[in-house]
Structure formats: structure tokens, C-alpha cells
Amino acid sequence: xxxxxxxxxxAISLQRINAMVLRxxxxxxxxxxxxxxxxxxxxxxxxTWGFLQNYISxxxxxxxxxxxxxxxxxxxxxxxFRGQLGFSISFLEEMWARNLGNLMMSPLKPIEFxxxxxxxxxxxxxxxxxxxxxxxxxxxxxxxxxxxLPLIAFFCNLIFTSWSxxxxxxxxxxxxxxxxxxxxxxxxxxxxxLACIYYPVEVLPAWLQLVxxxxxxxxxxxxxxxxxxxxxxxxxxxVWALVINAALFAASFAVFLALLQSAKRNGSLLSSGE
Amino acid sequence: xxQRETGQGQAPAANQAPAADQGGSAAIEVxxxxxxxxxxxxxxxxxxxxxxxxITGLLGGNGAGKTTTIAMIMGxxxxxSGTVSVxxxxxxxxxxxxxxxxxxxxxxxxMPMRLTVRQNLTIFGRLYAVKHLRGRIDQLAADxxxxxxxxxxxxxxxxxxxxxxxxxxxxxxxxxxxxxDEPTAxxxxxxxxxxxxxxxxxxxxxxxxxxxxxHNMLEVxxxxxRVIIMKRxxxxxxxxxEGIMARYNRDTLEEVFLDVARGRTRExxxxxxx
Numbered sequence: 001x002x003x004x005x006x007x008x009x010x011a012i013s014l015q016r017i018n019a020m021v022l023r024x025x026x027x028x029x030x031x032x033x034x035x036x037x038x039x040x041x042x043x044x045x046x047x048t049w050g051f052l053q054n055y056i057s058x059x060x061x062x063x064x065x066x067x068x069x070x071x072x073x074x075x076x077x078x079x080x081f082r083g084q085l086g087f088s089i090s091f092l093e094e095m096w097a098r099n100l101g102n103l104m105m106s107p108l109k110p111i112e113f114x115x116x117x118x119x120x121x122x123x124x125x126x127x128x129x130x131x132x133x134x135x136x137x138x139x140x141x142x143x144x145x146x147x148x149l150p151l152i153a154f155f156c157n158l159i160f161t162s163w164s165x166x167x168x169x170x171x172x173x174x175x176x177x178x179x180x181x182x183x184x185x186x187x188x189x190x191x192x193x194l195a196c197i198y199y200p201v202e203v204l205p206a207w208l209q210l211v212x213x214x215x216x217x218x219x220x221x222x223x224x225x226x227x228x229x230x231x232x233x234x235x236x237x238x239v240w241a242l243v244i245n246a247a248l249f250a251a252s253f254a255v256f257l258a259l260l261q262s263a264k265r266n267g268s269l270l271s272s273g274e
Numbered sequence: 275x276x277q278r279e280t281g282q283g284q285a286p287a288a289n290q291a292p293a294a295d296q297g298g299s300a301a302i303e304v305x306x307x308x309x310x311x312x313x314x315x316x317x318x319x320x321x322x323x324x325x326x327x328x329i330t331g332l333l334g335g336n337g338a339g340k341t342t343t344i345a346m347i348m349g350x351x352x353x354x355s356g357t358v359s360v361x362x363x364x365x366x367x368x369x370x371x372x373x374x375x376x377x378x379x380x381x382x383x384x385m386p387m388r389l390t391v392r393q394n395l396t397i398f399g400r401l402y403a404v405k406h407l408r409g410r411i412d413q414l415a416a417d418x419x420x421x422x423x424x425x426x427x428x429x430x431x432x433x434x435x436x437x438x439x440x441x442x443x444x445x446x447x448x449x450x451x452x453x454x455d456e457p458t459a460x461x462x463x464x465x466x467x468x469x470x471x472x473x474x475x476x477x478x479x480x481x482x483x484x485x486x487x488x489h490n491m492l493e494v495x496x497x498x499x500r501v502i503i504m505k506r507x508x509x510x511x512x513x514x515x516e517g518i519m520a521r522y523n524r525d526t527l528e529e530v531f532l533d534v535a536r537g538r539t540r541e542x543x544x545x546x547x548x
Contacts, residue, residue, distance in 0.1 A: 019400035023386070026397075030388045030427070093386075101383035102443070105348055106401040107373045264352045264366070267311060270345055270382045 012115075016108050020116030024090050025123070038124055042078050042132040049074040050140040068142045069228050070198065075136065075144055076154060076224060077197050078129055080217055081188050083162030084169070086124030087117045088184040091170040095178055101270050110260060114253070117170070118163050125159070150227055153238040154220050160245040161216045164252040165191070171252075171259035177268055197221050216241040216248065299362065301326045301451050301483035302347060307356035309342050309507075316342045318507035319356070324500075326450075329477055329484040331494035331515075333527070334504035335535045340487040341382070343504070344453050347485070348378060361451060372451075374402055379444040380455040384436075387429030391420060391439050394428060395446060402447035414442040417472060433460035441469060445476065452476075454486040458493055466490075470497055491528040501527065503534055510534050 028034055053070040094100045103113065133144040145151065169184045194208070195217035201209050212218045219241035226234045263269050300323040309317040317339040324330050332340045345351035347358055349366040358365040363372040385394045392411060399407040415421045418438045423431060428439060437460050444452060457473070458466035470493060477484055488494050494501060495515045503511040503518070511518055511534070515527055522530045532538075 013403070015403060016401050019397050022400070023389070023393075023397045026389050026393045027386065097386040098382070098384040099386050101350065101380065102385070102398070103401075104350055105373065105376070105378050106398065107370060107403070108401050109370065261352070264350060267309075267316075267342065267345065267351045269350045270341070270380070 012109065012112055013107075016112045017116045017119070020108065020113065021119050021123075024093070024116070024120045027093060028124075035127065038128040039131050042082065042128045043135055045074055045078060046071065046132045046135050047139065050136060050142070054140065068140075069225055071136050071140060071142045072144065072147070072224055072228055073197050073221060075129065075133060076158060076220060077192075078132060079125065079155060080158045080162050080191075080195075082125050082128050083121050083159045084166045084188050085184075086121035086128075087163055087166030088169050088173075089124070090117050090120040091166070092173065092178075092181065092184060095173060095181075100174075104269055110257065114167060114256070117166065121163065121166065122159070147224075147227065150223070150233045150238075153235075154224060157216050157220050157238060157241040157245055160242075160249060161191075162188075164245065164248045167249070167256045168252040171256035174256075175259040175263045175266070175268060191215060191217060194218065195221060200225060214244065216245045219244075299326065300324055300359075301328075301361060302485065303357075303359040304343075304347070305357045307343070307346060307358065308354045309339075309346060309351065310354045315507050317346070317353075320504075320507075320509050321356075322502060322509065322512065324483060324485060326483050327477065327481045328499045329473075329486070329497050331498035331501045332485060332487040332504065333489075333491075333494060333501055333531060334487075334510075335531075337506075338504040339507040340504055341380075341455060344378075344380075344455060344485065344487060348376070348453060349373075374447060375450045376453065377402075377444045377447055377449040377451075378453040378455070379440045379457055381459055382455070385428045385439060385443060388427055390425050390427050391431070391442075392424045394439065395442060398443050399446050404447055410446065414445060418442050418469075434462060434465055437461055438465070438469070441472075448480060450480070450482055452482055452484045454484065454488075456488055456490075457486055458488075458490060466493070473497060491526060491531055495527050503531070505534055 050071055053068075056070075094103060136142040136144055147154070165188055169187050172183050173180045194204075194212045195215050196204065196212055197217070201212050201218060201222060204212055219237040223234045223237040223241075226232050226237070302322075302324040304323075305321045307317055307320050308315065320339075320343065332343065334340050342351060346353050347360060347365065349358075349369040352366060360369075361372045361375055363369065389397070395411045395414065396407065399410060404410050411424075415424050418441060420435075420438060420442060423435060428436065431439065437458070441457065444454070452473075454473075458469050461469060473484060474497065476482060484497075486494075486497070498515060501511075501513065501515050501518055502509055511521070511530075513521065518530055519525065519527060522533055524530045524533065
């Protein structure tokens, strides 16, 4: 019998990432309520906030001038929030299915697992957000794609943040079991008031502004307002957001690995219930 | 209780590994393995070697430490102290070098319920980089009689069918080492017998090593070359089924199991016990 396998067992395998994406794709396609839910909440969100924007822009000169800031903020917030949910829900599917032990015993590596969750978050996001942007265009005349190239910078920074939060939340669930599931649904809302989605950073008290500037989404939403109100693209804000995002992602990945080790010490990988 | 003869707490080289271990490189080597969860010693300084091509049964009541021992061999639980080596690789440090040559089945994990049997086997086949996957799935479907429900979702199968699918997943990569936790649980006697036959054939045709935890003493008597009995985290006895039955002066392993579980000594067992 041969000794240990030598076919680059330590390399990242596209085939394994592919297999996991296929697994989530099968799951998504097996259930129309799952698909519908991806579209349902973003659609309701954009319609509600769109009408609100229409109403206040009639009464306020500022909103009439800064057309679309509210709708733009709603869509960008949804990219951030749904990006994280898309990541975390795919992870939770493994916990709900009690399949994590099978995966952890297979040659699938943690980084491959996380990469497949990132790809799935993009797929789920596309299913939810593209119809949302079309609704914004047809109902409220707001062409999200007219933002142009800055949109790519906004999108990349937000999705990067959503993955970091998703990796961190998944690590907590991995370590603590499904009892920690609510963290997945609520963690991003802790970012909401500080990321200044609907209002400028200067609204916050001075000390809280310092905290807000540690969060990459703050730079994105400030950048969006600068673009829609002053018609200026602030590349400096995007670069700062990217730098902080890189540090945040590295930290969340390190925390995930530490929590995985802790789960192995604690024996919670085989008993991932509440 | 009489001290067991196979060197509990001794280095593996000092162990007598009866019946199965013919010397040479072992499939599994466990030395002074300890696992402490907070104040509970789930596994308490055990050592053994398992020869390649053998079938070894791990017996013990609930809480004896069988599942924790298997989980440490798989690298899903980190030992408090001691060492584990599988197919020549140190666990957990080198586990990715050999995970492709191992597989397992456990009642603590499930296959995703919404996916069909074929989809599940396809995903795991890809995770294990199985060549000619379609043919391999067809072969397993024929061997394990899965054909009629290959395209049915896993959640719609009976308990016995699910066990067979889990076994198919465990065999998908034709592993050199198979770790099984209660492999015939929930199966009717006919199917259980048929699965045992399949495992025996698989061992012979692939020279595979099988470690199985079971409460089914008839199964262990029939399948195993060697039996390791655990109690409260320690190895209570370690020998061939015939050797153990002779030592306890019992006709069946079930009687031996009851002797061990109820604290009857080997010396005391023959007299005055029904």
C-alpha cells in the first residue's frame, strides 16, 4: 500500500470549490420558495423607500436636488446586507443539514469552503439585487447603473465587507453551534447606524465619527453622496475603504481559523446543534 | 478488574495487537491519547495499532469514548495529549495528505436532504476527485441497491435507504481506511447482513482497513478480526473476538459486553452469572 498521497494535497483545488458551488446551486434550484425569497425582500424594500423618496422630495428642496440618494443608499445597503446573508445562509445550510462533519472529513479545505461561499453570495446577490435595480428604474426612474465606473468601486468594497462579516459570523456559529445563529441575521445591523447609510458622517458626535471612519461602508456611502449630490467621485475614499477592507478580511479569516481550531478542541464539529 | 494484556497507556510498540496486527506499518497508530472536555476525561490514555487490511471493532457503552476516539483519528477533534498517525500521516498536522484516502460514516452527520442521491454522490465524488465519477456512482448504485431511488431526494428515503446512501458516500473514493460508526443501524436484518457482506468483500478486494464502532455484537463477531472494548475512556480489553470470549468464558460477545458494562470481572464472570 502506498504511503501518503503526493498529488499536491495542500494546493487549493478549483474542482472542490466547483463541487461546493454545485451543491448550493442544486439546493437553490430544488426550492422555488428559496428563490422567491431572494427577490421578495429587496423588491419590497426598494418600493417602500422609493415612494418615501418621492414623497419627501416634493416637500424638501434638498432631496429634490439630490435625487436618488435614498434609493441609491437602499440598493447599496442591500448589497452589503444581502452579500453577507448570501454567504452566511449557504454556511447555515450545512449546519441545518448536519453535513458539516462530512465536509470537514473530506479533502475540502477551509479556504476552499469559504471561497465557494463567496461565489454563492455573488450568485444569490445577483438574483436578489438585479430585479431590485430594475424596479428602481421602472418605478422611480433611478438608473442605478448610470453611476458608471464608481459603482464597481462601491460594489467591490461593500461585498468585501460583507464577506468579512460573513466569515466572522460563520466562525462564531461553527464554534458555538446553531444557538449562535441569530448573530448571522443581526450582526450587520450593528454596522448600520455607524456606516451612515442615509445621513452624512458629520451628523454623528465627534467621537462616534472616529468609530464610523473605521468601517469601510462609511467611505462607500459618503462616496455615493459625494457622487450623487456634488457629482464628484472621491477615489481617496475608495482606496481607504479598500485598505481597511483588506485588514478586516485578513482579521476575520484568522478569527475563523481560530474558532475552527477551538471547535475541534471543544468537539463541536460533530454536535453542531443548539 | 484484571489489567488488560495489550498495554493500555503504553507505547504502541509495547502493545500486543492480537489477531490482526501482523507487524509492519499500521493503518492507524494511537499513542497515549487523552481527551479532556472541561472536567470529563472522555478518552483516558489509550494506545493501539491497527494493521492494514484488518477490520477492528470498537465496542463500549454510551459515553465509553468510542466516537471521540474515532473523531480524533479523523482530526475532527483535537486531542488534549497523545499522538495519532493515519496511513503514515500525523493527525491533525498532515491530515490533508491522507483525507482523500479515508472516508467515514456516522449517525452524527447526514447527507443534505433536499438533494437527490445522485446529486449528493456527485458532489462528494468531486470533493474526493473521483475519476470516472458517473461510472463509479452507477457501480455503487448496483452494489448497494440504490438504483430505484438514485434520483429521489435524500429526505424522502427510509432510514435504511439513507444508511445505504451514507455507505455509498463513504465508499465513493474507494478509501484505504474506512471509519464507520454504527454502519448497520436502522437496517432490517436482511439488509444489514447484506451490507456486512459488502463490507467484507470491499475489505478483501481493496485490502482496506476498517475501524467500526458498533453496538451490534453479532456484527462485530462476524466482521472483526479484532475487538477493542472501551469503558469510561479507557481500553478495557483488546483481542480477537474468540480470544475475548474465551477469556471471559462466554459464548457470545454480547455476554462479554454485559460483563464489562456491569463491572463483572473476567475472573468472576463464569460463575454465578446467568
